[in-house]
Amino acid sequence: MEKVMNWDEWADLDAIGLAELVKNGQISSQEVAKQVTVAIKALNPEINAVIEIFDDAVHDPMKDGTNPDGVFAGVPFLMKDLGPTVKGRLQEMGSLFMQGNRSKADSFLTEQIRKAGLNIIGRTTTPEFGLCSSAENPAVYVTRNPWNLDYTTCGSSAGTAAAVAAGIIPISHATDGGGSIRIPAGVNGNIGLKPSRGVFSVAPYGSDLMGAVSAQGCITRTIRDTAAFVDSCRGGAPGEFMPYWMPTEPYAELIRRDPDKLRIAVSHEWGDYRATPEIVAELERSARFLEKLGHHVEWVIPDIDFQTAYGAQTSCYIMNFSQVIADLLEQKGLERPPVDLIESMCTKVWEEGRIASYTDRAKMQAAFNRTSRKLGTFFEDWDIILTPTMALPTPKIGTKEYLTTSDNPSVHDWFENLWSIFAYTSIANLCGLPGISLPMAELKNGLPLGIHALARQGNDGLLLQLGAQIERALDGKWNHGRRPDVHVTSIKLNVR
Structure with missing residues (x-):
């Protein structure tokens, strides 16, 4: 039996660190991929983060076009089971209805990921169609938080966040339609950047014009991994409806310098929503930390109509997800979602969205526009808005009110529950x-709590620059240097 790298050493390496070892000939990309499979097989029975391993990509990392000269040099990568397609691989979207669905071609972003040198070796869990807050339907799978198995990972990038937190893999794909990168990153103690609109392409099956709220990205444990991913995978495909943001210098270079003194507006009282005292205390502590780094910090609530914004977001979700389900039904020649194959709240969303009119969508877009203009004006005076990632503590597994298996008769009330925690x-x-x-805080029960920063559109680099400054100030010890209960360093058998 072949020995693997020491698990403590493995856990201390990020994707760039692994890539450097590969480039220096100290380890091969195949050996790195095999190490990931050992970790998956050891820990996945507890956390249920990975659906499938692509054995052929493990044994031959370059077979699908992975670029060995890319910045990641063949480092393994897991794809969330939603969003960009991977040629010849299953994409089942967390749904019994989509079992056996196999993709015919790589999406544009998939091609960019391969060019960056990432070897796609498997897929991670997500709730049905990415709609709810937790990958938690026993008929499909239940993904658990590696910090405490009684709690959810949140979602919808559930499996990715759990796999990165558990040390299985240093970087993995994620998507964000309302917080689905940042929320699971926050509750699992990872770094999660939702990029600006116009950074990552969703070609060829969609565009920013068609699906304005959803973004692609990754979850990592270091700022430099995220920066390298954005640098290498960004850009528009032919036929985009809008220009794509391009920075004046690579983020990998930018993050080496601290930002200038920033004007940071801190808040948590957004419309009817408030964070719990425990979470507010952690937000206050983080704000003081940023003040000590030399930034101007002030408690200021953005001047926008929050309730109208949440209402517009609810309308957007209902219309968008309803259309997704309608398209899938049409492909299969069905008139209604099968009761035993599509979860109850997804069916209710489909029903509600069917009666939406063009006027409803125009009103939603007008609310989007007013909110964007107001926030744009706010960012003339402030560089960063700082909030918690969530308003309420991480739910336990089985908290049904946030799930698409919920029996709530009202779609709008169900969404109201979501906004109350993911405000x-x-x-x-x-x-x-x-x-x-950013994994700067924690709850009294020991679970991580993400601190959330927003910047003006196109200013993704400033968020990464601030994150890198914090990371240096913490000497790289996010989560106060703690590791989850379920972690690769607990693996006893050191062979594959």
Whole structure:
């Protein structure tokens, strides 16, 4: 039996660190991929983060076009089971209805990921169609938080966040339609950047014009991994409807310098929503930390109509997800979602969205526009808005009110429950802003709590620059240097 790298050493390496070892000939990309599979097989029975391993990509990392000269040099990568397609691989979207669905071609972003040198070796869990806050349907799978298995990972990038937190893999794909990168990153102690609209392409099956709120990205454990991913994978495909942001210098270079003194507006009282005292205390502590780094910090609530914004976001979700389900039904020649194959709240969303009119969508877009203009004006005076990633503590597994298996008769009330806990992230999707969750805080029960920063559109680099400054100030010890209960360093068998 072949020995693997020491697990403590493995856990201390990020994707760039692994890539450097590969480039120096100290380890091969195949050996790195095999190490990931050992970790998956050891820990996945507890956390249920990975759906499938692509054995052929493990044994031959370059077979699907991975670029060995890319910045990541063949480092393994897991794809969330939603969003960009991977040629010849299953994409089942967390749904019994989509079992056996196999993609015919790589999406544009998939090609960019391969060019960056990432070897796609498997897929991670997500709730049905990415709609709810937790990958938690026992008929499909239940993904658990590696910090405490009684709690959810949140979502919808559930498996990715759990796999990165557990040390299985240093970087993995994620998507964000209302916080689905930042929320699971926050509750699992990872770094999660939701980029600006116009950074990552969703070609060829969609565009920013068609699906304005959803963004692609990754979850990592270091700022430099996120910066390298954005640098290498960004850009528009032929036929985009809008220009794509391009920085004046690579983020990998930018993050080496501290930002200038920033004007940081701190808040948590957004419309009817408030964070719990425990979470507010952690936000205050983080604000003081940033003040000590030399930034101007002040408690200021953005002057926007929050309730109208949340209402517009609810309308957007209902219309968008309803259309997704309608398209899938049409492909299969069905008139209604099968009761035993599509979860109850997804069916209710489909029903509600069917009666939406063009006028409803125009009103939604007008609310998006007003909110974006107001926040744009706010960012004339402030560089950063700082909030918690969530308003309420991480739910336990089985908290059904946030799930698409909920028996809530009202779609709108169900969404209201979501906004009450995920109050701060969706505004970035609505306005196309960048947002990042940083693992700076923790709850009294020991679970991580993400601190959330927003910046003006296109200013993704500033968020990464601030994150890098914090990371240096912490000597790289996010989560106060703690590791989850379920972690690769607990693996006893050191062979494969």
